[in-house]
Amino acid sequence: MKNFKKITLNENEMPTKWYNIMADMPNKPLPPLHPATKEPITPEDLLPLFPMELIKQEAATDRFIDIPEEVLELYKTYRPSPVFRASALEKAIGTSCKIYYKYEGLSYAGSHKANTAIPQAYYNKMEGVKKLTTETGAGQWGSALSFACQYFGIDLEVFMVKISYEQKPYRKMMMNTYNASVIPSPSNLTEAGQQILNQDPDSPGSLGIAISEAVERAAKNPDVKYSLGSVLNHVLMHQTIIGEEALLQMEKAGDYPDIIVGCFGGGSNFSGISFPFIRENILNGKNTRMVAIEPASCPKLTRGKFMYDFGDSVGLTPLLAMYTLGHNFVPAKIHAGGLRYHGAGVLVSQLLKDGLIEAQSKYQKECFDNGVLFARTEAIIPAPEANYAITGAIDEAKKADKEGTPKTILFNLSGHGHFDLMAYDKYFSGELVDHELADAEINASLAKIS
Amino acid sequence: MKNFKKITLNENEMPTKWYNIMADMPNKPLPPLHPATKEPITPEDLLPLFPMELIKQEAATDRFIDIPEEVLELYKTYRPSPVFRASALEKAIGTSCKIYYKYEGLSYAGSHKANTAIPQAYYNKMEGVKKLTTETGAGQWGSALSFACQYFGIDLEVFMVKISYEQKPYRKMMMNTYNASVIPSPSNLTEAGQQILNQDPDSPGSLGIAISEAVERAAKNPDVKYSLGSVLNHVLMHQTIIGEEALLQMEKAGDYPDIIVGCFGGGSNFSGISFPFIRENILNGKNTRMVAIEPASCPKLTRGKFMYDFGDSVGLTPLLAMYTLGHNFVPAKIHAGGLRYHGAGVLVSQLLKDGLIEAQSKYQKECFDNGVLFARTEAIIPAPEANYAITGAIDEAKKADKEGTPKTILFNLSGHGHFDLMAYDKYFSGELVDHELADAEINASLAKIS
Numbered sequence: 036m037k038n039f040k041k042i043t044l045n046e047n048e049m050p051t052k053w054y055n056i057m058a059d060m061p062n063k064p065l066p067p068l069h070p071a072t073k074e075p076i077t078p079e080d081l082l083p084l085f086p087m088e089l090i091k092q093e094a095a096t097d098r099f100i101d102i103p104e105e106v107l108e109l110y111k112t113y114r115p116s117p118v119f120r121a122s123a124l125e126k127a128i129g130t131s132c133k134i135y136y137k138y139e140g141l142s143y144a145g146s147h148k149a150n151t152a153i154p155q156a157y158y159n160k161m162e163g164v165k166k167l168t169t170e171t172g173a174g175q176w177g178s179a180l181s182f183a184c185q186y187f188g189i190d191l192e193v194f195m196v197k198i199s200y201e202q203k204p205y206r207k208m209m210m211n212t213y214n215a216s217v218i219p220s221p222s223n224l225t226e227a228g229q230q231i232l233n234q235d236p237d238s239p240g241s242l243g244i245a246i247s248e249a250v251e252r253a254a255k256n257p258d259v260k261y262s263l264g265s266v267l268n269h270v271l272m273h274q275t276i277i278g279e280e281a282l283l284q285m286e287k288a289g290d291y292p293d294i295i296v297g298c299f300g301g302g303s304n305f306s307g308i309s310f311p312f313i314r315e316n317i318l319n320g321k322n323t324r325m326v327a328i329e330p331a332s333c334p335k336l337t338r339g340k341f342m343y344d345f346g347d348s349v350g351l352t353p354l355l356a357m358y359t360l361g362h363n364f365v366p367a368k369i370h371a372g373g374l375r376y377h378g379a380g381v382l383v384s385q386l387l388k389d390g391l392i393e394a395q396s397k398y399q400k401e402c403f404d405n406g407v408l409f410a411r412t413e414a415i416i417p418a419p420e421a422n423y424a425i426t427g428a429i430d431e432a433k434k435a436d437k438e439g440t441p442k443t444i445l446f447n448l449s450g451h452g453h454f455d456l457m458a459y460d461k462y463f464s465g466e467l468v469d470h471e472l473a474d475a476e477i478n479a480s481l482a483k484i485s
Numbered sequence: 486m487k488n489f490k491k492i493t494l495n496e497n498e499m500p501t502k503w504y505n506i507m508a509d510m511p512n513k514p515l516p517p518l519h520p521a522t523k524e525p526i527t528p529e530d531l532l533p534l535f536p537m538e539l540i541k542q543e544a545a546t547d548r549f550i551d552i553p554e555e556v557l558e559l560y561k562t563y564r565p566s567p568v569f570r571a572s573a574l575e576k577a578i579g580t581s582c583k584i585y586y587k588y589e590g591l592s593y594a595g596s597h598k599a600n601t602a603i604p605q606a607y608y609n610k611m612e613g614v615k616k617l618t619t620e621t622g623a624g625q626w627g628s629a630l631s632f633a634c635q636y637f638g639i640d641l642e643v644f645m646v647k648i649s650y651e652q653k654p655y656r657k658m659m660m661n662t663y664n665a666s667v668i669p670s671p672s673n674l675t676e677a678g679q680q681i682l683n684q685d686p687d688s689p690g691s692l693g694i695a696i697s698e699a700v701e702r703a704a705k706n707p708d709v710k711y712s713l714g715s716v717l718n719h720v721l722m723h724q725t726i727i728g729e730e731a732l733l734q735m736e737k738a739g740d741y742p743d744i745i746v747g748c749f750g751g752g753s754n755f756s757g758i759s760f761p762f763i764r765e766n767i768l769n770g771k772n773t774r775m776v777a778i779e780p781a782s783c784p785k786l787t788r789g790k791f792m793y794d795f796g797d798s799v800g801l802t803p804l805l806a807m808y809t810l811g812h813n814f815v816p817a818k819i820h821a822g823g824l825r826y827h828g829a830g831v832l833v834s835q836l837l838k839d840g841l842i843e844a845q846s847k848y849q850k851e852c853f854d855n856g857v858l859f860a861r862t863e864a865i866i867p868a869p870e871a872n873y874a875i876t877g878a879i880d881e882a883k884k885a886d887k888e889g890t891p892k893t894i895l896f897n898l899s900g901h902g903h904f905d906l907m908a909y910d911k912y913f914s915g916e917l918v919d920h921e922l923a924d925a926e927i928n929a930s931l932a933k934i935s
Contacts, residue, residue, distance in 0.1 A: 046491055108490060109864075112863070145903070185861050205655070205903070209903075211913060411632075411662075411663060411664060412636075414562050414593035457655075
């Protein structure tokens with residue numbers, strides 16, 4: 036095995052197909068249901084929200100789907116992304132494990148979200164769409180889509196979760212620079228937003244609420260479509276470029292991961308890195324553990340319930356069969372805004388139910404401890420979301436050391452923290468707190484699901 | 486010629502030597518003079534400030550200097566950096582020219598400054614230094630050195646120009662995350678700072694003032710050395726890794742630049758991209774024009790005087806033979822903080838005097854116009870400093886189109902603007918102004934030089 040620091044791929048080695056895990060799942064996910072009729076939705080039901088090509092991808096069963104030329108061209112502005120050996124971090128924690136990370140923070144918007152923003156904007160453009168709406172939590176998704184829309188000549192309106200809008204003003208400015216308009220959510224622009232504000236004028240917002248607002252705007256306007264940055268099958272599939280590259284890079288390094296770790300909000304970066312390796316487990320007898328890390332304050336995978344629930348807070352989306360804390364659940368104001376979502380994508384939920392992936396939860400403060408250690412050893416200041424993946428990787432390494440069986444660990448560093456330095460500032464000044472979540476609160480939220 | 490979007494190098498193609506232009510200059514630069522005796526300084530004079538290895542590099546005449554293994558190792562966390570063909574920008578401005586850019590914003594601190602921060606911290610560590618002081622303008626240099634010092638186990642104290650400290654709070658937080666302490670300059674910690682504050686309690690600071698403070702701290706404390714992010718010969722030499730890579734990349738693209746453009750503060754990023762190409766002009770009969778772009782509000786190259794002057798505001802550094810506006814010159818508060826410096830490096834000054842490079846000045850607002858256009862086409866939001874290089878490249882392209890002789894242009898995109906979004910916000914709200922600088926003001930400043 037060569038002792039690389041950075042394992043790169045050339046432009047011409049970049050994979051040209053996305054992987055569709057639907058083809059290889061032992062149990063296919065349950066179908067989405069129409070919110071009114073409770074019958075499986077049809078492609079026509081989704082047409083007010085999405086272009087037909089994405090609707091087809093949502094239900095596709097082909098194992099691989101070609102990435103369009105125009106999308107590959109834009110991918111090449113920041114892809115293939117590097118895999119690093121975390122040698123300085125390994126030394127700092129004194130582990131015998133090998134820790135690698137795939138770094139998605141080199142994209143123009145600083146995270147993996149560009150991987151699906153680009154094809155979504157592209158397919159909308161191909162079907163003549165002139166305006167999109169979307170939601171964003173920490174702002175990673177919103178800024179990724181802002182440039183993609185600008186590039187393809189589409190207007191964009193972003194509903195940004197209010198707490199993130201206040202914590203991360205630079206993200207808003209970034210979206211403006213890319214020519215998008217940004218609205219703090221909940222807002223008075225939609226009935227959904229008004230409904231929330233009537234209940235709680237000081238609502239910090241949530242991804243679920245922001246989704247309701249964006250979906251409502253698209254549903255009510257035939258000239259506007261909607262775009263989602265996580266959860267849905269086609270979104271998760273677009274992210275598999277991460278894992279497909281990582282497979283090639285691990286081969287170049289002459290190594291293979293025993294454990295893959297990703298942080299978990301709706302599932303997109305975790306799926307991106309893990310799905311191609313799950314395929315290797317299923318088809319090629321590999322035996323890699325896939326570990327999703329969620330915040331202890333928003334623990335749908337470890338403490339939620341597998342059931343049909345809405346993807347948004349108000350109940351405008353189809354019902355999805357997923358692990359959920361209830362669509363009314365408003366998570367505590369942790370700084371990992373991208374992980375503050377009540378449910379998990381349908382594909383990931385089914386995989387967890389079937390034991391093909393695992394989940395763990397971590398507290399905010401230990402994640403920042405590890406994020407700072409990572410910055411001071413590996414040089415990259417991670418996004419607060421990515422600190423959960425770092426913590427998962429470090430904890431697995433320590434466990435393996437304790438057991439005397441060193442492992443090879445690969446985690447996804449989904450984005451940098453250049454826009455999240457206020458959170459680091461609060462960490463250093465001792466203002467970050469951990470949020471204990473009582474069973475009663477989860478049960479009360481789940482009980483509200485009709 | 487292949488139609489690449491991104492031209493990359495593999496880790497093993499990365500150059501392993503810096504280029505020392507001193508070896509090939511037709512006229513060698515004049516020696517630095519001791520501030521008290523006005524005699525050429527000796528290596529011993531510099532020992533309170535710098536480790537011996539950097540003092541040797543400052544006066545070295547070898548054409549190439551080996552990059553130490555440990556430095557190469559850290560370079561590999563973000564190098565080789567890509568060269569992009571700016572095809573979307575070309576299309577937007579409708580030029581027949583080919584525009585390429587070398588992108589240095591992928592380093593951990595978001596700019597080219599890491600290229601010299603790493604070797605400077607390394608050589609200090611090798612000579613047992615435990616603490617460094619430095620100055621920073623926009624914060625690019627301070628954050629690059631913060632991580633490098635942390636990595637090599639050196640404490641760091643950063644004097645940050647006050648106007649930038651206020652405009653760019655995230656840069657301070659970034660340095661703190663890398664474990665450095667940051668002081669707004671002018672401060673009361675030094676006699677130099679007190680002297681400035683006595684004259685003007687509201688002084689916005691300048692790089693010259695911050696250098697005075699950092700130099701004073703090192704000069705008065707035998708356990709502390711000083712580190713500078715631009716101007717000096719060894720700093721400019723460390724940056725030549727940029728141009729050495731770019732030479733290989735242009736060859737891969739099957740192309741060669743007619744014009745090279747870089748923004749200009751003290752000279753480090755401009756020298757980094759241009760020096761290796763100047764060597765090709767001198768030794769191999771190439772005929773590339775090298776164009777330095779400075780702000781119209783700080784025009785030492787285009788309106789300054791070639792003479793001996795201090796590198797700092799108070800007069801603690803050696804006297805350097807350079808183009809200068811006078812060491813007391815306090816530039817207008819433009820957002821390109823890294824370009825607010827009164828003088829130009831000795832090497833670059835001599836090259837300009839001898840006609841081996843050219844200089845132009847640009848106004849702030851047109852630079853932001855072009856920076857926004859660049860972000861909306863090429864996806865990367867540039868640092869305000871880099872907007873000057875973009876403007877230089879676009880203006881040269883338009884000129885060539887007008888003359889009917891399309892050129893190949895390569896510019897250095899020295900860093901991203903993730904920490905400078907407040908400046909973009911001001912641009913969009915119409916708050917950015919251009920600063921007209923009267924001859925009388927420059928003459929008055931120059932008259933103060935004794």
